[in-house]
Amino acid sequence: MKVIENQTFDMERALYGCNGIAVRNCSFDGPADGESAFKEGEQIEVSDCFFNLRYPFWHDRGLTITDSEMTQGCRAALWYCDQVVIADTKLHGIKALRECSNVLIRNCDIISPEFGWSVRGIRMEDTTAVSEYFMMRSEDLTFRGVHFTGKYSFQYIKNAVFENCVFDTKDAFWHGENITVRDSVVKGEYLAWYSDGLTLLNCRIVGTQPLCYCKNLKLVDCEMVGTDLAFEKSEVEAVLTTKVDSIKNPRSGRICAPELGELIMDDEKAKGQVIIAGREKHHCKMCSCA
Template identity: 70%
Template sequence: MKVVEKQTLDKERALYGSKDIIINECIFDGPADGESAVKESSDVQVNKCFFNLRYPFWHVHQLTIRDSEMTSLCRAALWYSDHVEVTGTKMHGIKAFRECSDVVIRNCDIISPEFGWSVRNIEMVDSVAESEYFMMRSENITFKNVTFKGKYSFQYIKNAIFENCNFDTKDAFWHGENVTVRNSVVKGEYLAWYADGLTFDNCKIIGTQPLCYCKNLKLKNCEMIETDLCFEKSEVEAQIITPIISVKNPLAGTITAPKVGEIIMDDENAKGTIEISNNLKFSKSE
């Protein structure tokens, strides 16, 4: 394999079309301000490099990046690439990932608005991320031990599993399909409206007006903190282990909780049932 080591590269397409290449301890920065450094390459290994220029990894096949840094000026770093593994790396440029496939991200620090759009088959583990519109329209997602802060996250995603995660985000999971969240904390207002096939298992949910207009919604052994006007127009089966401030017009299904501060049933189409732990039941017919 060709080895490029300890060089400063700033020309346009500096390593364009490379094959079987190892890039060690290089700096992609300089007055030439060149773009697309490693575009259209394959079988690329990157170790301990610094990227301060735009679009370095477009249309790259078989890419490994370790212990590197992409600054805020490294915009749109990885687009249209496949079989990508990124470990121990800072990704701080806007739109860092888009339309990639077969991606593994481990132990990374991500600050990137519009990160991860239309990505297929992605695993993220032991990472921290901050973004807006995070992972929109992506499919086949597995997250473990990920901490996220932002807004409008995970919208329109399909086929996803999240485990041991901590999310502080508004408007998360809107229009999501076939999504499971386990052993996690999800904080933020207007959670998961219009989702279909969403399951929360042993989770803590915090914030106003969650889980409205959902289909095939399930909650198992979950806490709901500071949650009001929950489940409006949703088809839901929920087992809640903490009091709920209020429930409004669940369309169908059963919600079980130790206490509900207010039950609002003023829609004739709302047929859902609320069961209190002392076995009292409330539904529209009552």
């Protein structure tokens, strides 16, 4: 493997089409303002590098990036790449990951709007992320120990597992399919509307109007905090460990909780059962429960 180290590159396509190179302690920055430094390369190892130019990694295969920094000026850093490992790296440019496959991200700092669109097969571990429209339309996700802050996350995703994560986000999991969230905190408004096949296990759910218009929704031993108008028009099986502020018109299934602020059943199509401390609530219009 050819080693390139301690250099600065600012020209267009500086290392275009390279195969089998290790790039160490290099800077991709400068007045020439060149784009696409590593485009269409294979078997590339990058470590301790600085990126302040656009589109450095497009159409690359067999790519490892460690201990590096991508600034806000490093827009759209990784697109159309396969077999990627990114570790101990800052990704701070917009649209940093898109249309990639077989990606491992570990111990990274992500600040990137529109991160992770249409990615297939991504593992993310022990990472913090700030974004909007995070991971939209991606498939086959496995997240562990991820702390996310932002809006409109995980929309239209398919086949995902999240464990020991903290998500402070609005409109998460909209239209998502086949998702499992375990031992995690999910905070934000309008959680998982229109999802199909969402399972939450031992989770803490915080925020208004969660889990509406869902199909095949399941909650097991979950806490719900500040969750009013929950489960509207949803097909749901739920066992909850805390009080729910209000439940509105569950379409079908059964919800078990130790306490309920208000049950609203004013839709004749709402047939879901709500059981409080072993006692079933009647399907009555605007039934208020102390």
